[in-house]
Each structure stands twice: as C-alpha cells, then as structure tokens.
Amino acid sequence: MKRMQKSLWPIVAVAVLVTLVALVANCGPKPPQRGGARGAGGSDQASAALATYVAPGDLDEYYLFYSGGHSGQIFVAGIPSMRHITTIPVFTPYPGTGYGFDDESKKMLGGYLWGDSHHPGFSETGGDYDGRWLFINDNANGRIARIDLRDFKVKQILKVPHISANHGSSFVTPNSEMVTMATRMSVPFPGGTYADVTEYAEKYQGIVAGIKLDPDSGDMSLGFEILVPPFDYDLGDAGKGPSEGYLFWTCYNSEREFIEGGKLEVTASQRDKDYILMVDWRAASAAVAGGQAENVGGAPVLYPDKVSDIAWYIPLAKSPHGVDVAPSGRWIVGSGKLSPTTTVYDIEKVKKAIAEKDFSDTIDGIPVLKYESVREAEVPVGLGPLHTQFDGRGYAYTSLFVESAVAKWKLPPYDDPSNMEQYVVDKIPVSYNIGHLVTAEGDSVSPDGNYLVALNKLSKGRHLSVGPSIPESAQLIDISGEKMKLLYDAFTEPEPHYALIIKADKINTVEVYKKDDDTWPKNEDAVWSVEETKIERNGSTVEVWMMAVRSYFAPDVIRVNKGDTVIIHVTNIEQTRDELHGFAIDDYNINLVIDPGETKTVTFTAEKSGVFAFYCTNFCSALHQEMQGYLLVK
C-alpha cells in the first residue's frame, strides 16, 4: 500500500493538474492601452507633443465633457489628445442620433428647438465623481436634464415653474441628494405674471431651487424653491466636508433695479459689494416637509421673511461670477469680475457668524453676514477673475478674463497676510479671454492635479480661418509641475461655458442593449424576429412593428391611406457593437437612429399621398445601400 502511494499519486496528480490547467486556460486578446505616450522631449514643443500624443488605437486617460452653450448640446472629448469623440444632444434635436425625431425624445424636448446648456455636474458619492449621471442646465428655458452615463443619453428633462434663465445650475451635493437651479434674470413672481420693469424692485423676484435626486434612478423632482430678492443669481457650488449641507450662489445687480435704457452693465456695477447667497438645503427641505412652504403653481415656495435660518448673504466684491468650494470644503472662493482680487472665506467663520448673529444688514428677511467677520483673505490674482478650480495639493487656479490668463495661487493658511502677492505663484497667458476653467476632477474632494483646460471665449487667428463665425478655443495646460505649461490648442463649436474632466475608468458604458438586460426599461413594442413583425390597422390608425438587421427591414412595404395616423416601432435586433441602423422616410421629415437592441417609435400623419422610400441612414454593411423599403400612401 505504501509503495503504491509513492509510485502512483504523482502520476494521478499530474493528470488532474493538466486537466485543471486546461480548464482555466484563457488566451484572449489584450484591450488597447489607456493613456497617451509620455516622455521628456528635447524642446518644450516636443515634450508637449509627446504629452498629448495618443497613438492610433490607444485610448485617452480622461473624458472631457464640455457644455455646448446655445447649441444645446454636450461635447465629449478625450484628454490628453483633446480629440472630439462624440456629441450628446440635450436640448436640441440632432438628426445624427435621431434625437428629437422619435416620440420619446420629442416629448422630452417639449416643443423647444433649443436650449442653452451651461454647467455640467456629475453625480457624486462621498464628494467624488461616481460616473453614474451627468446633469446640465438650460439657461434659457428653466430646465435641467439628466444624462445616464451608461449610454450617454438624456433620460429626463425637468422644467421648473417660476425660474427664469436657469444659470446657477447644475451643482450637485457630495452624495447626490440635490442639484441646484436658480433664476439669473429676475421676473415677476409667480411665473407668467405681468408687471412693468418700472416695478422691478417690488414685483420682480429671484428663485433659487433644490432639485431632489432619487438615489437609485437619479430621477429629478422639485424639492424646494426659495423666493429671493430680484438680484441676478449667477454661478453656484455645493458645499462639502465642513461646508456640506450648504449651497452657494453668487449674485450681481444687488442694486435691485432695471432702469429702461440705463444699461444694466452700468446700473448693476454701482455698489462696491454684491453677494454670495448661502442656503442650508437640509433646513429648507425640512421646512417644506414641515408644511412651511406655500404651494405656488405646483412649486413648494419658501419665503425667507417667514421662514428663518435657511438663507444668508455673504458680501463679495462687486459683479461676481464664480463661487467655488475648495476640495477640503473649508475655503469658499468668490470672484468679483470687476475686482482684481479673489476672496477666500472660511466656512468655520461663516458658521460662527451665523451662530453669533454677526449680521450687518437684512434684505427681505435674509441676514447679511458681516464681511470682515467671515473673510479669510483677498488674493490679488489679477484682472477679471471669473472662476476657480483646484489641484488637490493646496493650490487654486483662477481664470482672468480681462487679463487672458490663468493665475495659480496658494490656498490658506497664510503665514504673512500682509504680503498677499507672494501667494500668487504662477501665471500663464491663454488665447484669448478665458471664461471658465476646469481641472481634472477639480470640483470633487480629490482633484487629480495634472490637467487644466482653459475654456476661452475668443480664438482669433489660432486656427485655419472659417469666416466670421469663429469657433471657441480650449487649451490643455499641464499643471503637474510648479510652472503651468501649455500643451495643446483645441477648437469647439459654440459654445462651451463650463466643462468637467473625469477619469476614464469611472465611466462604465454599455455599447449594446442586450436583449435580456432587464436593467433597462422593457419596451413592449420590441420585435426580435421577422415572424414577430406585423402591421395592424385600427380605424384610421396603422401601427407597424418593424425590425432592422443587416441589411433589411421587415416589413419593407407599408400601405396606408392619406390622412391615416401611422405609428412605426422599429427594433434594431443587432447585438453587435457599432451596428446602428437608421430609419428615414423621404419627404416626411423623419429620421430615427436605432442602436443595437434598441426600439424607437415614431408617430405621424400621412399627409402627403404618393410613394415614399424609406431607408437606413446610418451606414451598416456592404449592402447598406440596399436596405430600403416603401411607404405607399393612397
């Protein structure tokens, strides 16, 4: 027995081992490498070229989401290459993806042909971007949209009553409980009321709002509105760390007037100081829950002269734009466009002033904190400071519109406050007239501190001329060292305001809607085989359940009578990535683009009689040209 064990077991063990190794053996191809080529070149230009070069087939390290301004879109690019990758239509129809042509997206757009997308905001968990949703405001029509980052598509557009020109948006709290909205251009309250501008000071009102987010679905609903004096509520941010629980908005025109022909640029610049409005969103939510809000046109509105301890004003150098919370959450940075300084506030001092009622004034029930009590320092950054971002190493970067530059300066503490100049440690010129800037994950609790993108308003002469409609410029700047280094010029369509940079691995997309993936809402009108397709007539309504696959539609003939209501559901049954199909009907102003596994529906009236070809618009295969059919309207 003993001998057997010695002689036999090794052989058996080897056989079993061979089998197990064979079972687990897996030799798949490796994915492309993320991150561009890196290395030190001879000259500055050579090193900049190497730093931004992403070899063919390789992937960028970061996503850059630009707001598209009055194009109503979001542009997605890669960093460091700055290559434009895709456009996400949000507030504007976009035939390229069929957005605004199918029933669902058309309904979401609500009849608007455009929006003014300004400030993208990521969902956050613990103050860090979690890569689930992207929010974006419509500055023109009081709306906010949510994009699902699994498929880069808009899932919801929320229109909120009373808000006029929603600019101070979309700033998200550190655990995605709330996203902000605010009135930039005050109008009479409630929304839709008529009052002449001569009654501006009394009848016109601003609104700031907290939009509640469902923690699982991201679904947005109105949490509260606060009626505030008719100033222009501009940019905002959500507090984090010690400032968690507060929302901040800058406001200009605290002169509280609109004089006809008086030029707001003049009348709104008379006072030495404007304000930051600070709101305790938990207290405001509790006040709504406690029945202290008045329902006005479906909105729970809080009046600060009746409900105390929800809002405060902090004085700030006049005509401010950005208010930005440092990664630690302690320092609040406000920039007055017409002052050569940026002001840093200490949230601990702010809390103390509130506790001690250290107020200098009260406006419509909102206490004004004493400036000297809450200010930590004024930093002489330069001319026209607009917006500030952070690197996570104790430095802040402020855009200087007038000076066309970015200033790098040190956050508190300051050993020698009598000489603040020494804390502005570097400055780099940009081309030209920078508005916002963005650093990698720069408004989260843990910025990456390597890249900064300057979003410039003017780009004159730095690209091939395209006539007078000149694009905008975005410049990639390396901030990993002591001195900022310009790496790359990119140009975008009109008109990025703010942008966000997120590490690529935080976003997990799907490229195919899998037939059995129940994490997406089920579409009852999907058909997955030729046998399931059908055409049904019900009175004067003809309903078609169609499928598309390489390279045919089934059915490929639809017969209707003039005046019929036609409903067509098209399912792209492909389960292979990048096998999109289009469905366009000649002369009927219809173009759907259906992604693999997706079903889209279009409803229209067959107003014109005749024969109309339909065809696949999104190139799919060698026989794409043959992918066609006919709509016969008798």
Place this chain on the structure above:
Amino acid sequence: MKDYFYGITKKLIQPLSIKSRVVTIVAALILPLSFLAPLWHMTFVAQQYPEGLNLYIYSHALVGGNDGNDLTEINVLNHYIGMRELAPEDFNELKWIPLIIGGLMLLTLRAAAIGTLGSLVDVFVMSSYFGLFSLWSFWYKMNLYGRELDPTAAVKVDPFMPPVFGYELVGQFHVWSYPAAGSYVMTAFGLLLLLAMYLSWRSDPRAPV
C-alpha cells in the same frame, strides 16, 4: 504463435490490479469535466473584428463568445454568402455526444469495479473510435455548410472549407481552429486508461487482488 495469443488472452482475462483500478476510477471521474469546457474553439479575426469572434463547441452546445452574440454575428455575416444558419438545434451531435460520454464513463466505472484488463481495452478502443468519429462528424458538418450555399445569395463565393485543425484565411477572416480544454480532458482520460492498462499488464497475475 498459439502460445502468444494464449498468453495475451490469459493476460486480458486477468482481473485488474488495485493500482490499475484506482487509475481507472480517476479516469472515469475526470471524464465528466469535459462537459464544463468546450471541446473545440474557433477564432475569427478580421481588420474590423480586432477582438475576434469566438465560437466554442461543447459536447452539448454551440456557444458564441461575447455572451453568445458572436454566434449571431457569424450567422449574420454568413447570410450574405448564403450559408445555412448555424443553429444548435440542427446539430444532432450535441445530443448523442453527451450520451456517449456518459456511457463511456459508466463502462469505465464498470471496468474499475468488476473488470478485467480486457474490459479496459474495450473501453479504450470504443473511446478512440468515438473520438475519431466525432472529429469526422465535425469535419463533415463543416464541409457540408461550406458546400451547400444558397445559389440566390447576395455574395457568390466558391464552396469553401473552414479549418478543422490549424489556421486558414477564409475571405477577409483569419480563422484558427483548435481543440480546447474539453478535448484535453478526453486526452487525459485516454492517457489514464493507457496507464491503467500498463499497470495491470505489468502486475503479477498470481498476486492477490
């Protein structure tokens, strides 16, 4: 000559030695592992399919890579040249191969329990025949699918034969076809049977079993 056959027969009817039985049991036990892994693996790589399409042939199933979608994709591509759809329900092999593997396992266990060297030889011969027949069947199906193309297909191609073993360029596709883990399990099974036979052959027929 007579003595030679007599000697062989005497060896063959001798009961298996203990070592031999243990090895035979191990062989029988690893055989069902071949259900867990594919027997054959085909990879199709083209410029626009850099990650490749994968087709795994199990004893009981035909499975595409990428959550099964690669099989659909192969069928979508093949419809252009008029090739019949690779539908698992059309492959009888997927029904009888598992049955036979189960039968072989029972026969192997039987040999281990009450068998002689002769019954081991039977199991080995049957397994080899089964293996070769399966390979032929696989080759025949490949040949049939590549030969019987729909004459009305959009793209006319000459009848072709994808590789059963090794590499071939088929149209724009580089195709590799190799045995996979399940086949290695079968091979290990065969080697263990050989080892068991050798151990019994070598052992002393007069020794107590």
